[in-house]
Amino acid sequence: MGSGETASEQSGRSRLTGALEHQVVRFALVGTVNSVFGFSVFAGLQIGVGAHIHYLVILVIANVIAVLEAYVLQRYLVFRVTGRWWRDLARFSSVYLVALAINAPALSLLVEVAHMAVLPAQAIIMVVTAMGTFLAHRGFTFRRGGRPAGATEPRESALDLGPTAATPPVPWQDHDDAGPSAGLGSWHPAPPRTAADDVSKSEGIAT
Secondary structure (H helix, E strand, O other), X not given: OOOOOOHHHHHHHHHHHHHHOOHXXXXXXXXXXXXXXXXXXXXXXXXXXXXXXXXXXXXXXXXXXXXXXXXXXXXXHHOOOOOOHHHHXXXXXXXXXXXXXXXXXXXXXXXXXXXOOHXXXXXXXXXXXXXXXXXXXXXXXXXXXXXXXXXXXXXXXXXXXXXXXXXXXXXXXXXXXXXXXXXXXXXXXXXXXXXXHHHHHHHHHHO
């Protein structure tokens, strides 16, 4: 048996490669990794020191760690930008500060009012805020050249055909009557050629 890929395997790989070219798909995959990582850090701290430290303090600590990890992955794998490292990090952190400002009271509401367990409540909040952070990072954090991160250069209009080519003279234009400043109104069709003209022309050539 040959060791080459089958047609179905090649087709499947092509579909996977094409899917990864979409920014939303990359964000979903990287976001899943980030969520698992951030939730694992939060859960680990909650299980390890939750008896001695309030869960909101643990949330802040886990958030700082998760933001640094998410920044690196989203910068290089999702939005694929370069340069402006510190500015982007500051913007990235500000987005997550807003997310944290929403997360903290929402978590407290679910735990204290809805009487949910801490871990399921935090899992729900992370899923809900994921799309909001994506839009914020695309349109604000990693924005380049006045366009959202990953946006392509605007294409020239299909009607833009470049410099206008010179219009060739009309075959039947009477050039003798058209001066330098003559416009379209000065164009006249050449008079029709008669048999007498042809005879005169042939006599001139014979002479």
